Amino acid sequence: MTDTWVEEAAGSLFDVDNLPYGVFSRAGEEPRVGVRVGDLVLDVAPVAAAEMLDVHHVFQEPSLNPLMAEGRQVWGSLRTWLTGLLTDETERDLVEPHLVPVADVTLHLPVEVADxxxxxxxxxxxxxxxxxxxxxxxxxxxxxxxxxxxxxxxxxxxxxxxxxxxxxxxxxxxxxxxxxxxxxxxxxxxxxxxxxxxxxxxxxxxxxxxxxxxxxxxxxxxxxxxxxxxxxxxxxxxxxxxxxxxxxxxxxxxxxxxxxxxxxxxxxxxxxxxxxxxxxxxxxxxxxxxxxxxxxxxxxxxxxxxxxxxxxxxxxxxxxxxxxxxxxxxxxxxxxxxxxxxxxxxxxxxxxxxxxxxxxxxxxxxxxxxxxxxxxxxxxxxxxxxxxxxxxxxxxxxx
Incomplete structure (x- = not known):
């Protein structure tokens, strides 16, 4: 694993070898998909849009279901991409403005449960x-x-x-x-x-x-x-x-x-x-x-x-x-x-x-x-x- 430039995450239980997904919102905004790194949430949607990912729309949704429906190949590709964003120092200027403290957001039920x-x-x-x-x-x-x-x-x-x-x-x-x-x-x-x-x-x-x-x-x-x-x-x-x-x-x-x-x-x-x-x-x-x-x-x-x-x-x-x-x-x-x-x-x-x-x-x-x-x-x-x-x-x- 390459070290992350996110100082709050390095060596923590939420380092870049974890990167769990959730759904969060901030005051006056709609819930959307985020990824946790350390005690921060990465607001993925604007970063994915800026990099013109084919599946950038899934990060704007109020549950993980659209992302999960994309399948295993996409899951793996997104994980590789997210890891690169958080370990490559050249991506820092793009990503850092979209890192929000967990304490400053509201977390929601991450999945629309089917059965x-x-x-x-x-x-x-x-x-x-x-x-x-x-x-x-x-x-x-x-x-x-x-x-x-x-x-x-x-x-x-x-x-x-x-x-x-x-x-x-x-x-x-x-x-x-x-x-x-x-x-x-x-x-x-x-x-x-x-x-x-x-x-x-x-x-x-x-x-x-x-x-x-x-x-x-x-x-x-x-x-x-x-x-x-x-x-x-x-x-x-x-x-x-x-x-x-x-x-x-x-x-x-x-x-x-x-x-x-x-x-x-x-x-x-x-x-x-x-x-x-x-x-x-x-x-x-x-x-x-x-x-x-x-x-x-x-x-x-x-x-x-x-x-x-x-x-x-x-x-x-x-x-x-x-x-x-x-x-x-x-x-x-x-x-x-x-x-x-x-x-x-x-x-x-x-x-x-x-x-x-x-x-x-x-x-x-x-x-x-x-x-x-x-x-x-x-x-x-x-x-x-x-x-x-x-x-x-x-x-x-x-x-």
């Missing part, structure tokens, strides 16, 4: 949840090691980091109760996850192979799948999550391009039995991404994404194996990231073991006023680390 699918790809998380919810049965259901289990969520309630989360209400029934009651969730939880954003669509009736993952996935976001565990426990049999999940899913403002994570790929811990051929990937690849979960200013967990059982490419292949088409802006998530140790569990359900083992501060689930922040870092091409976009949300009382 949202959430998976259940951590062996440790699935095992823990099975033991908590079904203590007298096998922790894993018979299908779990054969396919990436998932559910189709609600795209319309995917919100940008910083959006308040209203405590959901609904039906809940404790095992000791004879009948369900209605009211605000008493067991509101978080799930520390990664989200994968689709750029290139696929045709209805076709399938996306494991090997074609990078042709379709534009980048990654941090993701918090807020969960109402009491609503979930009562509703999820036999069809799975519904109202316990659909009230809010928070994603980061910044989308980290897949190319920025080239140094983060690692082998998965192992899969047994061997997956069916359409899921076979030789040596399935995961990502060495470290996650930090902070609640009320205190770090409560550090889940490792490298411990996941199912790979991102396998999730995408399974999601389309029946011929379901991809659309630009589709979002699919990893499911809760949990490791083998207690301090690596990515949800309060697991950290408090279903509410029976309070955390050090006495909490079991989220209280009104709690602010949750998820942070992510990964190895960078320069040998250091880069940051993915963080995700923050504050719980406000039920209406």
């Amino acid at each position: 949202y699918v959430d998976f259940y790809a951590s062996l440790e998380h699935a095992t823990n949840v099975g033991r908590i919810f079904r203590p007298d049965a096998e922790a894993l259901l018979p299908n779990w090691r054969h396919l990436p289990v998932g559910y189709h969520g609600r795209a319309g309630t995917v919100v940008a980091s910083g959006t308040d989360v209203v405590r959901p209400a609904g039906q809940r029934k404790a095992p000791s109760e004879d009948a369900p009651t209605y009211g605000p969730s008493q067991r509101l939880d978080i799930e520390a996850e990664l989200g994968f954003v689709v750029g290139t669509p696929s045709a209805l009736g076709s399938r996306v192979a494991v090997a074609d993952f990078a042709d379709h996935v534009f980048g990654l976001v941090g993701l918090n799948d807020w969960s109402a565990r009491d609503l979930q426990a009562w509703e999820y049999v036999p069809l799975g999550p519904f109202l316990g999940k659909s009230f809010a899913t928070s994603v980061s403002h910044w989308v980290t391009p897949l190319e920025a994570l080239a140094a983060a790929w690692v082998d998965l811990p192992g899969q047994d039995p061997t997956p069916l051929p359409y899921l076979a990937d030789g040596s399935p690849r995961g990502l060495d991404i470290a996650v930090e979960v902070e609640i009320g200013g205190q770090v409560v967990s550090r889940p490792p994404y490298s411990s996941m059982y199912w790979s991102p490419a396998q999730m995408l292949a399974h999601m389309t194996v029946n011929g379901a088409s991809l659309r630009t802006g589709d979002l699919f998530a990893s499911g809760t990231i949990s490791g083998a140790e207690r301090e690596q569990r990515g949800s309060l359900l697991e950290l408090s073991w279903g509410g029976r083992e309070p955390l050090a501060d006495g909490r079991t689930f989220l209280e009104d006023g709690d602010t949750v922040t998820l942070r992510y870092t990964a190895p960078s091409a320069s040998g250091g680390r880069l940051a993915l976009g963080e995700v923050t949300g504050t719980v406000v009382p039920a209406v």
